[in-house]
Amino acid sequence: MEQILAPEQYVTDFATKRGSNDRVEFAVKLPGPNENEPVYLPIDAKFPLEDYRRLLDAYESGDAVAVKQTKKELERVLLQEAKNISRKYIDVPRTTEFAIMFLPIEGLYAKAVELGVVERMQREHRINVAGPTTMAALLNSLHMGFRTLAIQKHSGEVWKILGRVKTEFEKFGSVLAETQKRISQANEQLDKLVGVRTRQIQRQLEQVTAIEDVESKVMLAADNVKGEED
Numbered sequence: 686m687e688q689i690l691a692p693e694q695y696v697t698d699f700a701t702k703r704g705s706n707d708r709v710e711f712a713v714k715l716p717g718p719n720e721n722e723p724v725y726l727p728i729d730a731k732f733p734l735e736d737y738r739r740l741l742d743a744y745e746s747g748d749a750v751a752v753k754q755t756k757k758e759l760e761r762v763l764l765q766e767a768k769n770i771s772r773k774y775i776d777v778p779r780t781t782e783f784a785i786m787f788l789p790i791e792g793l794y795a796k797a798v799e800l801g802v803v804e805r806m807q808r809e810h811r812i813n814v815a816g817p818t819t820m821a822a823l824l825n826s827l828h829m830g831f832r833t834l835a836i837q838k839h840s841g842e843v844w845k846i847l848g849r850v851k852t853e854f855e856k857f858g859s860v861l862a863e864t865q866k867r868i869s870q871a872n873e874q875l876d877k878l879v880g881v882r883t884r885q886i887q888r889q890l891e892q893v894t895a896i897e898d899v900e901s902k903v904m905l906a907a908d909n910v911k912g913e914e915d
Contacts, residue, residue: 686711689824694831701725701780707773713827715781726827727774727784731766733759737793760802767812775811783811785823791816 686695690713699712710730714723736759743751763786770784786806788794794816797803806812815823 686824689821689828690831694827696725699725701727701774702776703779705773709770709774709784712774712780715827717778724778725780727770727780728787729770729774729784730787730789731763731770732789732793733762733766736762737790737796740796756800759796760800763797763800763802764805764809767806767810767814770812771810783807783813785820786812786814787820788814788816791818794819 693714695711695713697711698708700706700708701712709727711728712725713728715726717724736755740752740755740759743755767786770786774780774784775782788797794814797814803814806814
């Protein structure tokens with residue numbers, strides 16, 4: 686439970702029936718009518734160790750009669766435990782319509798399946814049986830279900846955020862387009878300014894050059910007159 690589910694997704698040592706002193710070992714909190722009223726899935730571990738060992742000893746001894754007797758006894762014990770779990774912990778609508786009996790050894794779970802007692806538990810007492818592997822698969826399925834529900838629960842908020850992002854991006858696009866337009870206008874103004882000013886400066890420089898040419902000619906003519914006088 687600790688390795689697969691989050692702490693807020695289950696409770697331990699919990700009385701699933703209101704006013705009852707019987708406490709189930711674990712109860713997974715499933716979504717209920719509203720967020721404040723979860724539906725509990727009871728999970729209780731059972732380990733009829735002595736009956737299971739007697740069955741293994743009977744197999745080792747090769748005593749067919751002992752094997753038959755120990756099988757019947759193990760079946761009786763498992764059915765009685767299923768009846769107890771159903772009576773103590775199933776309380777619809779506060780709980781699910783079924784509970785889980787966890788058999789913590791794969792060999793014990795396999796033997797329960799072999800005896801056909803699993804179907805009787807489901808049919809007579811609304812108890813599903815899980816071994817270590819099947820329990821891990823069940824909890825992983827619940828975990829994925831929780832994630833799916835969380836995504837669905839927050840999908841509206843996600844769409845709102847995406848809508849705001851879309852709006853802001855459209856605003857950004859408009860501002861960017863306006864800025865680009867202004868930059869283009871500024872470039873045009875700059876090009877126009879540079880061209881006009883450059884032509885004006887060139888005309889001024891041309892006038893300066895013309896004045897210099899006139900002055901040079903005058904000075905040259907004066908030099909010639911002076912030379913002739915000399």
